[in-house]
Amino acid sequence: MVLEAIRYASDHLQILNQLKLPHASEYDDVASSRDAWHAIKEMRTRGAPAIAIVAALALAVELTTPSTSHELSEVAEEVQAFIFEKLDYLVTSRPTAVNLADAARKLKRVVEKAGAVSGATGESVTRAYVEAAEQMLVDDVSDNQAIGKHGAEWILKHAESGEDVQVSVLTHCNTRSLATAGYGTALGVIRSLHATSSLKHAFCTETRPYNQGSRLTAFELVHDKIPATLITDSMAAALLRLKGPTERIAAIVVGADRVAANGDTANKIGTYTLAIAAKYHKVKFLVAAPRTTIDLGTKSGEDIVIEERPGREVTLVKGPRFDGASLDLEQVETVSIAATGIDVWNPAFDVTPAELIDGIVTEVGVVEKSDDGVFHLETLFDGSSDSIKPSTIGGL
Known part of the structure; x- marks a missing residue:
């Protein structure tokens, strides 16, 4: 059974606290x-x-909570202004993630449309918002499954020929059910390969400094009984060789x-x-991302603002005490692993140039470069990009 990172029912939302993984599974309201x-x-x-869905659903819960709904005006325009203010606030929690901003823009359009209906009330605008936010959760898994299927087929197509082909793949960070509403994107590709007995072995990097690979991806691979091995980030090139x-x-x-x-x-x-x-070792490099992740308004990676995280994430590690034989989950300790006073640079992301990427897999298929060596991602959009779709990618 796939892990649930998000639990939602009517007016109740819980998230799996991923800071406690892999040693404890606790849900926060x-x-x-x-x-x-x-x-x-x-x-x-x-x-x-996940963050786009959590943000959207959290506001849905807030809007339907009696303490809030009683205070909201019956005037549609005032409820619309309240929702817009909250969405703008939520976007500031993770400015790098285009999915979160994209979801906020689309939810705003839903609210505007509901408010423009003759006889619209604060209640009708709220209802339109809540239904749209809930639809994001419903649609997420189906999009992820499509990404997994398309990505797996693409990898097998480009693998060495032979009967009963099985492939080994490497992934980075965490992009599975813990990073989505379920199934996952890059890890969804691995899961799809495994489901068709086409996966020989999966490798995951520890993903320093926050260790999403060793804490989360490894946890999920073990949970789903997928053959896998953990490596440190610095081992990747040697593995490819x-x-x-x-x-x-x-x-x-x-x-x-x-x-x-x-x-x-x-x-x-x-x-x-x-x-x-990957380029040096002639290994295919595939990006798994839904269309909501593609920002046609951002011309190139030079225009992407990279979030920087606190230096303590690099210099400190936290985990349960190990007594030499077992873990004591009641004794969580923080340990320094760097020289006191050293300066730290800790960007949360980096930008991979398009020339190093062989394919970009979305829920509608894999895009490869044209003969001129350019991705034409605009062909993925047929005018339906305004529909509310879930965010289903990796990231932090």
């Missing part, structure tokens, strides 16, 4: 946009898909926090390094 803002900022919930039956990597598949119009991709720090290594 999210009852307001303020709760969601802090959960996203503190990385208790993470992954561009190996030629053994298990170690020979057919592809690297990663998520994305934002894809620019030219295909430049912002993702968890360390992705760029993997893409360089």
Whole structure:
């Protein structure tokens, strides 16, 4: 059974506190946009898909909570202004994630449309918002499954020929059910390969400094009984060089926090390094991201603002005490692993240039470069981009 990162029923929202993983599974209540803002900022919930859905649903819960609904005006325009203010606030929790901003823009359009209906009331505007936010959660899994299917087929198509082909793949950060409403994107591709007995072995990087790979991805792979091995980030190039039956990597598949119009991709720090290594070793490099992640308004990676995180994430590590034989989950300690006083640079993401990317897989298929070496991502959109779709990508 796939892990649930988000639990939602009517007016009740809970998130799996991913700071406690992999040693404890605890769910936190999210009852307001303020709760969601802090959960996203503190990385208790993470992954561009999940944070967009959590933000949207948190405001839905807030709007339907009696203490809030009693205070809201019956005037449609005033409720619309309230929703707009809350959405703008939620976007500031993770400015790099285009999915969150994209979801906010689309939800605003839903609210505007509801408010423009003759006889619109504050209640009707609220209802329109809540239904749209809930639809994001419903649609997320189906989009992820489509991404997984298209990505798996693409990797097998480009793998060495032979009967009963099985491939080994490498992934970075966490892009599975813990980063989405379910199934996942890059890890959804791995899951799809495994489901069709086409996966020989999966490798995941630890993903320093926040260790999403070792804490989250490894946890999910073990949970789903997928054959997998954890490596440190600095081992990736050496792994790509190996030629053994298990170690020979057919592809690297990663998520994305934002894809620019030219295909430049912002993702968890360390992705760029993997893409360089893949190019040298002639290993396919695939970005798994829904169309909501593609920002045609951002021309290239140079226009993407990179979030910088606190230096203590690099210099400190936290975990339960190990007594030499077992873990004591009641004794959580923070340990310094760096020289006191050293300066730290801690960008949350890096940008991988389009020329290092072989394909971008979305819920409608894989886009490859044209003969002129350019991604034409605009062809993915047929005028339906205003529909409310879930965010289903990697990121932090």
